[in-house]
Amino acid sequence: MKGKLTAYLAAMTTITLWGLSYIWADRLLALGIPVEFFVPARSLAAGILLFCINKIARKSMKIKGKDWPKFLMLALCMPFIYFIAETYGLKLTESPTITALVVATNPLFAMMVGLFIFKEKFSAVNVVGVFVTLAGLWLVTWTRSSTGTYFVWGILILFIAVISEVSQIAFTKSLTDSYAPSVIVMYQFLFGAVFFIPLFVTKGIKSFEPGLYLSWSVIYPTLALALLCSATAFTTWAYAIKHLGVAHTSVFLALSPLMTALAAFLFGEERLSGMQWLGLAVGMIGIYLTQIVITTKNNNDTQRTLRNIPAEGSSAGEAGVDRPGTQA
16 A cells, blocks of 8 residues: 555656646746757756666666667657647747647547557547547637737647657667566657757757856756656656556646646646636546546456566566657
8 A cells, every 4th residue: 555655646746747747848938048948957957867876776778789770669669759840839839728728639649540550449538538639628728818928839839849758758668578667768868868969959059049048047947847747757658657656647747737727826827717627627628538448358368468577676678668759
């Protein structure tokens, strides 16, 4: 019971940090810090921190020759494509809450992949969950008193982030039998930082102003994104998955938009109308219904996977890391 309680706290810690990530990213954007600067900095800092942790824990970090393409594609999907699309989507919509809600539709895209590619069948409850989620998203987005000039483009770009996240899940799962989650995430962020180099050099530091870029108002949210939302959040997420299972843990993703909305409200970043709060609740209920269907369908596979997980403390074969956002 104590182990499960700790796992629930770990899952809630992850969702809370991912919810806060939109607030910190929005603050950097408000200061005029380019996406091409703070996203690469976030990825590099997270990768270095995880390297130190893995070194201290003496975990094997050697990559097998056949796995190099998987690691590179994993880093290309997330953090490179995902963080760029997520942050630009946030910039164009000018709303941390809407950004979190759109990204939280990840399970809907996962269902479509299963339906059209793997020919899986879904129940009526699953279909209802899709329409309920879309209805909630519509209520939140179309009842806003003001939006960014390129609001619609922001929504479309956010869906690119969602698709890249669905893709990275597949690559992550294919590596979990041979590598510890912290090692996978370490290389994910380190390789991602390498992908960001061209953008960092051409746009990230193009208007570099030491007085602004090296100020605490920029360093603080950047470190928070790197150390808390990337390194720590992925670690606690892996812990929750190992002790609760992939199916049960994924249900917590529906809480991410609520955490963002509450944080935005408490920090005075954003104010929502009663209709928007209703839309937010409806959207999360829809995602939850979708997760219930996925949980039911994959329960046997999840149990088989959990039975094959080595004892705690092993450096390989641990449960995979299935996320999301700013993710990062």
